[in-house]
Amino acid sequence: EIVEGVEAALRDGPLKGKRILITSGPTHEPIDPVRYIANRSSGAQGTAIANALAALGADVVFVTGPADAARPRGVEIVEVQSAREMLEAVETALPADAAVFAAAVADWRVASASDSKIKKDGMGKLPVLEFAENPDILATVSQMKAGRPGLVVGFAAETDDVVAHATAKRERKQCDWIVANDVSPETGIMGGSENQVVVISDQGAEAWPRMGKDQVAKRLAAEISTALQE
Amino acid sequence: EIVEGVEAALRDGPLKGKRILITSGPTHEPIDPVRYIANRSSGAQGTAIANALAALGADVVFVTGPADAARPRGVEIVEVQSAREMLEAVETALPADAAVFAAAVADWRVASASDSKIKKDGMGKLPVLEFAENPDILATVSQMKAGRPGLVVGFAAETDDVVAHATAKRERKQCDWIVANDVSPETGIMGGSENQVVVISDQGAEAWPRMGKDQVAKRLAAEISTALQE
Numbered sequence: 001e002i003v004e005g006v007e008a009a010l011r012d013g014p015l016k017g018k019r020i021l022i023t024s025g026p027t028h029e030p031i032d033p034v035r036y037i038a039n040r041s042s043g044a045q046g047t048a049i050a051n052a053l054a055a056l057g058a059d060v061v062f063v064t065g066p067a068d069a070a071r072p073r074g075v076e077i078v079e080v081q082s083a084r085e086m087l088e089a090v091e092t093a094l095p096a097d098a099a100v101f102a103a104a105v106a107d108w109r110v111a112s113a114s115d116s117k118i119k120k121d122g123m124g125k126l127p128v129l130e131f132a133e134n135p136d137i138l139a140t141v142s143q144m145k146a147g148r149p150g151l152v153v154g155f156a157a158e159t160d161d162v163v164a165h166a167t168a169k170r171e172r173k174q175c176d177w178i179v180a181n182d183v184s185p186e187t188g189i190m191g192g193s194e195n196q197v198v199v200i201s202d203q204g205a206e207a208w209p210r211m212g213k214d215q216v217a218k219r220l221a222a223e224i225s226t227a228l229q230e
Numbered sequence: 231e232i233v234e235g236v237e238a239a240l241r242d243g244p245l246k247g248k249r250i251l252i253t254s255g256p257t258h259e260p261i262d263p264v265r266y267i268a269n270r271s272s273g274a275q276g277t278a279i280a281n282a283l284a285a286l287g288a289d290v291v292f293v294t295g296p297a298d299a300a301r302p303r304g305v306e307i308v309e310v311q312s313a314r315e316m317l318e319a320v321e322t323a324l325p326a327d328a329a330v331f332a333a334a335v336a337d338w339r340v341a342s343a344s345d346s347k348i349k350k351d352g353m354g355k356l357p358v359l360e361f362a363e364n365p366d367i368l369a370t371v372s373q374m375k376a377g378r379p380g381l382v383v384g385f386a387a388e389t390d391d392v393v394a395h396a397t398a399k400r401e402r403k404q405c406d407w408i409v410a411n412d413v414s415p416e417t418g419i420m421g422g423s424e425n426q427v428v429v430i431s432d433q434g435a436e437a438w439p440r441m442g443k444d445q446v447a448k449r450l451a452a453e454i455s456t457a458l459q460e
Contacts, residue, residue, distance in 0.1 A: 033389055033415055035269045107350050117389040120337050131356040159347045185263055
């Protein structure tokens with residue numbers, strides 16, 4: 001940790017002095033003390049982006065759900081479980097020059113989460129889970145009246161009509177860029193080492209070739225760096 | 231793998247020639263291509279039992295859900311995701327001299343699982359998940375008319391009234407032993423390295439002291455060995 005601190009202090013690069021917030025990984029939404037709803041995000045892409053931004057000299061705050069991926073090095077790490085905890089951590093971490101929302105945040109939580117383990121009643125009666133909508137972290141930050149980061153980047157994990165859905169998402173959330181990809185199981189992207197993204201901005205949609213998640217991260221970090229110099 | 235095969239062939243011990251089936255880990259029940267319902271089982275206790283039985287010379291078949299724990303060595307491993315896949319793997323693996331059901335199998339699956347990612351509809355309408363009861367693997371095997379393993383051991387993860395719930399579970403399922411524990415978050419057992427169990431048999435309930443999961447595994451393996459010699 002001391003070594004990392006020294007590294008960070010000595011580190012130079014185009015993003016030196018810029019504070020960048022990244023969210024990454026899945027969220028876990030509890031059903032009861034032993035069960036939860038999860039998603040297949042490994043945190044690999046968000047972690048790679050954090051490393052790429054740190055390598056360009058940024059001060060990175062990394063807010064992560066319970067992800068399998070090894071944590072990035074030389075950044076500030078905040079571990080959370082649920083979407084509501086993630087929003088709280090994000091609000092605490094702001095202000096920032098840029099914010100990248102790569103986490104796969106659960107849209108819904110279980111409103112009727114139980115304090116004790118839900119048991120089979122032996123009568124074949126099934127549990128009823130009532131859901132409540134989680135806070136929309138990307139929209140909340142994108143639409144801040146004061147203290148909005150200068151650049152807000154969202155992610156869109158789609159299984160069909162990627163560009164249309166992601167373009168609509170960008171307008172609805174009011175973020176600056178959307179990094180969209182197709183997470184259908186047959187693409188092997190979720191949990192895999194490669195990614196194929198389309199970046200949507202006010203300039204339209206730019207399809208990047210399929211490449212390693214590290215390469216996607218480096219290119220995105222370079223574009224963030226350029227945008228923050230403008 | 232060749233080395234392990236040689237090890238297994240050379241291995242001696244009181245369980246030599248005995249085939250023992252173990253299930254371990256959580257199951258994942260899909261909601262849609264990216265979301266699933268999971269539970270906090272790490273697979274640590276089941277893995278430790280597999281290693282302990284193999285060390286006594288048993289031929290172990292290890293059927294595991296997507297667990298974090300490193301896989302046991304020198305055993306046959308079958309990886310599954312859902313409860314239904316686990317039952318199928320168990321039925322394929324039988325007959326066996328003993329079966330130990332240490333997996334935390336989901337009681338329910340999502341009957342209405344979707345082939346495409348469920349999206350927010352923008353109107354604040356919440357998804358409705360319909361559940362169906364999963365097959366009861368422990369009861370299915372305990373109540374087999376032909377080919378039932380000579381010793382069937384179930385597990386009961388409880389959050390309250392451990393002995394009463396586990397004793398009732400043993401009678402309901404018709405297994406021989408139940409290894410019961412308290413998985414309330416404050417015990418630190420689920421995901422931790424220690425366990426504190428009560429073993430229920432036709433002799434009543436025997437509370438074991440809190441000890442490492444490896445120690446629980448060794449003691450249980452020794453008792454299984456004794457029971458199979460009788």
